[in-house]
Amino acid sequence: MSLAILIGILLVGGLLALLADRWGDGTPRWVSLVTIGVALVYLLTTVADTAPEYFNTTAAIGSDWITYLKLDWIPRFGISFELAMDGLSLLLVILTLLLGLIAVSSSWSEIDFKQGLFQANLLWTLAGVTGVFLAMDLFLFFLFWEVMLIPMYLLIAIWGHENKAYAAMKFFIFTQFSGLLMLLSIVVLAWQASLTNGSYSYSYFDLLGTTLNSNLEFWVMLGFFLAFTVKLPGFPFHTWLPDAHTQAPTAGSVLLAGILLKTGAYGLLRFAIPLFPEASMNFAPIAMSLGAAGVIYGAVLAFAQTDFKRLVAYSSVSHMGFVLLGLYAWNNIALQGAIMQMVAHGVSTAALFMMAGAIQHRLHTRDMRRMGGLWHDAPRMGACALFFAVASLGLPGLGNFVAEFLVLLGLFAVNPWITAIAALGMIGAAIYALWMMQLAFQGKPEELREFGDFGSREMATMATMMIILVCLGMYPQPVLDLAQPVLDSLQKLTPNIEAVVALTQVGVMDQ
């Protein structure tokens, strides 16, 4: 029941925030902050209560799931309200809530129009994303998948910047069309399973191991793959992302980059590959090529941008390419890298978007050609920007490095050539990240301007994210341990590639 309550807290919090508009000007954001805080505390206490043994045992024992909930919903089609949480979901839900806090903080003084509705939409997006990470019934999963987009759409459409209509629409149509294909795939899969099982079920556990003929399996897999890759975003389905990120309000960008993109990666890892192991393995070379193309293409385009937010957006395309690579390499090390990248990229990109938002709030422009010399006016801002820029380019000692290194290491066993190409992306990352620092913070200011440096609220937020990244970089083991049992059970579902088995048995990472 605890998982339903978790989602319920966020939903009710949203309603309260909506009502809080009447109680005073600043109340909604406090409501929002408290709601997310309560949700986070609630999550951690229930996890600590229900499953201490989960963290002590290794994968071999069957208790993969920390908590599990199943209620009948639409028995006519075997649809149930089925939520479950394992290490992977836990990690991502914690990330979601943390970034939720950061999003609230980043919108603290930015939003002056209908604050209550803004915070409500923010909380409802969080509820939807949390649902996506927890749902184990494919119908329910699809429901959360679609529903989380509506508050996000409203965030962009109402509080976005100059070109918000176009961006919001593009975002929604891309994700909806691919979502519709996924719905078709889900229905086909459930129908095929019902032919063998005799009754309808949309439960993940019932659908695992459904045998389809290979042609059908390919098309059904493709439906899932498209939906998830659009969200990831993988090359060439990324074109909605720069627009949506650039036009969204800061908190919207933080949520988009930090957690919405991760739902795509999560979907691939949890659903697309395990449900269709054969087809996915056959498709892996194409997926990995798309991933490598995304890494390079994102980096090159990021370098071509003059808009601060657009640059960060394209860098996301590049970084999420690593996730795609890691997932389709499908061995322990690469998968660990992909999961690590999901967390590290979520934090570092959220920080960069917050930075972009802070600059825009002060200068009223995102054009880096009009910045220059910001360090001089705002040294704290400059230092933070430098930290997250080097995190983004993969400086050893920070989370992103661990992630990208693991992905490349795991990938090398599967496909050295693609690894070599993808590794070039890291050079690209160094170029655009440093170039961004150069353009925005170094040099001489072109115009005279007065603006405040980061205040204590902003510094506290930035410090939190820095600590997370340093911890991830210096001691990633807890995260790896949390994800390991999940990866073990997922990998059992799929045929292994021989070379990879050999590599994992050597145990490079000394688990």
Added chain:
Amino acid sequence: MNIDDLQGLLPLLTLAAGATALMLQIAFARNIKLTSFLAVATLLAATLSIVWAGESAPRFVTPLLRADKLALVFSALFCVAGAVTAILSMDYLNNRGDEPEEYFLLLVLSTLGACVLAYASHLASLLLGLELMSVSLYALIAYPDKTKLPLEAAIKYLVLSGAASATMLFGFALLYATTGTLQFSAMAQQLANIDTGNITLLVASVMIVTGLGFKLSLVPFHMWTPDVYDGAPAPVAGYLASVGKAAVFVVLVRWFIASNLFRFSILIDCIALLAILSMLAGNGLALLQTNIKRMLAYSSVAHMGYLVIILVVGSDLAHRPLAIEAGMYYLIAYTATTIAAFGLLTLLSAGKSQKENIQLHDVSGLFWHQPLYACLMLVALLSLAGIPLTAGFVAKFYLISSAVSDGRWILLGSLAIGSSIGIYYYLRVVFYMTRRVEEHKNIPEAAHGLIEKFMTCTLIASILLLGIVPQSLMEYLRSILQLVN
């Protein structure tokens, strides 16, 4: 005819008696309040009488009408839809025209026609119901607003609908010439002996498909739809789009099942083609509209395209029950949603400004000064677009499930493309509604009575409930359709 037969016909009798009473009341003393009260009471009484009528179902009442659960469910739906339309129209009429009392009389008569269609088991009763519904609608379109546009719309509808009925009648005649019967189930026995390639039958089916395609506004028989909706008063357009189509579709399904028309593969292929054209063209043309009524008109073309998929899927006996069930659920969801969408237009047109033809920029900023009405429109649009938690999503899911079970990939592909186009124009309205206050000035004044607010909440709740807890309705439809099949 005995007392049980009469009991089965109770909704029809109630409506007919109510219509007579209304006519007498208007003849003796014009009083809009009393008339509207009587009309709503009649419609609600007819709805309630269905509980009692259900006790004697299923039975044939004369060869013309079949009182079964299916007929009763849809009669209830039409009566409720009629009542909602009547309630929403009150303010609209008060601020318009002189002596609008006959409007309610016509509305009750039109509902009676729709209910007869739900009962029909014979081509004669089909025609009777259809004409009763349509003739009332001609008048309803032209009646309340005595300006040029509604008049033009009414004449257009009258002429084209008349032509379609004539074509259809010719088809019936040819059908009668080959089979010697007009009764659905008797026709099944006759048709079973006839070769499916029979040329007279082919001509007949082309004519009938044309006529019914017109009534359902399937592409390429859809040309009248946007003009008529545009000209018609908003509540009437909503009624026409929901009940006017649902009633025709119900009788079509009944006829297809009873006479087993599914075995004529050419007919089924024709319908599949019409479905694809309607889905693509309807959605495509809706993109170009800035008038919300015209946009909803084209969207209704597209929705009818989605809906007739179930006739194609139903051609396979194994998947027929699921397909019919999906179709019935879709009809209910579609009716609720359409009434809600047009309901908002009615509320906006009802104010003193008498603004007709709501354009996109007329709703801009609606979220900020009429949040409740904006929520109604938001929910209705999301439901039309098929976003989860709304009735429209469950209906679309149902439809997709049935089409997948039969492996109709081309139809499913068109549905996916059509729905994706649809998202754009539905969301465009949402975007206009969320515009900031500075960006708009001349908003039409909306109705703001308690009754309107209550109706708005009811409509929102019904769309959401159909989308969130559909199980009981699904089971109920399933149980009654087992009897029909």
